[in-house]
Amino acid sequence: MEVLLPQPRGFCAGVQMAVECLDRVIARYGAPVFAYHQIVHNRHVVASFERRGVRFVDDVTQVPRGAVVVFSAHGVSPEVRAAAEQRCLKVIDATCPLVTKVHTEARRFAGEGYVVAFIGHRGHDETQGVLGEAADRIVVLESVADAESLVLAPQQRLAYLTQTTFSVSETAAIVAALLRRFPHARGPSKSDICYATENRQGAVRQWSRDCDLALVIGSDNSSNTRRLVETGQASGIPAHRIDGAGDIDPRWLRGVDRVLVTAGASVPESLVDEVVGWFADRHPDCVVSRVGETEDVTFRLPVEVRDSVPRQVRSPQLRPEAEAMALPSGEHGLL
């Protein structure tokens, strides 16, 4: 049995920043701390923060007036910001800068009179936040069929944007369908699908060719995790999402010599270690191969928590190298 661990996998720069931010908010302001939406879409990370006194809410009216609230990595609509201001909340914004970029583009296109086709999943936190920028001018497209049935008023100009964690191949198909019907549609200057999504999907596409099975660690509400499962399946091998080693069904392993194990962008490396341990316990001669290249991207922490805090307060799920990446050296920025 061989376990193939492709790089990159697991925590992206946006997730590292958001997790580190919440760590520091707990240290600075003390529990309870409120977070609007799950800080990142991983139930282990969320449960760990809940044990440390973080209360996750889906409505800012659930936050006591004047309290500290952290916005999750997925971004929020202007309406939520206004509601937080009305309640005199102290907001610390852990929105990933790559999500903020999509908000800025949505505002710009809508302000210039375009209808914006947003390629993403209805109901996802990121989609909801972007929709809030101009709900009357943004339509959500989830599929090629949605693009083919889009109806625009005559002379209406069209632009399109993408959820950062959407499938690279599906996005290409939807954009192609849009451009066939609306050749003058404008897109973002650079793809909205973020580097982390592209790289993780690319690694699965590349390495699953050599494997019999793919296991993708990540929670059900993690968009990029689900896209990794689909990427494995599209490569022609069975692929399953697991939240941790406890979800592995031994029947999946019948006739399997080499299994690819990867993790969505909101998954700490400790869960990958747990899965590797599961294989090592059952297959003592199991070989673990690490392949591919690591990423070198970091994002600045929100200014309110940029000063250093004692190391012992940091999240236990962060492995040492992840912590090192997330710490502000004073020079970190959007690379």
Ligand code: SF4
């Ligand atoms: Fe940011 Fe991409 Fe990570 Fe989302 S997946 S938090 S957009 S880097």
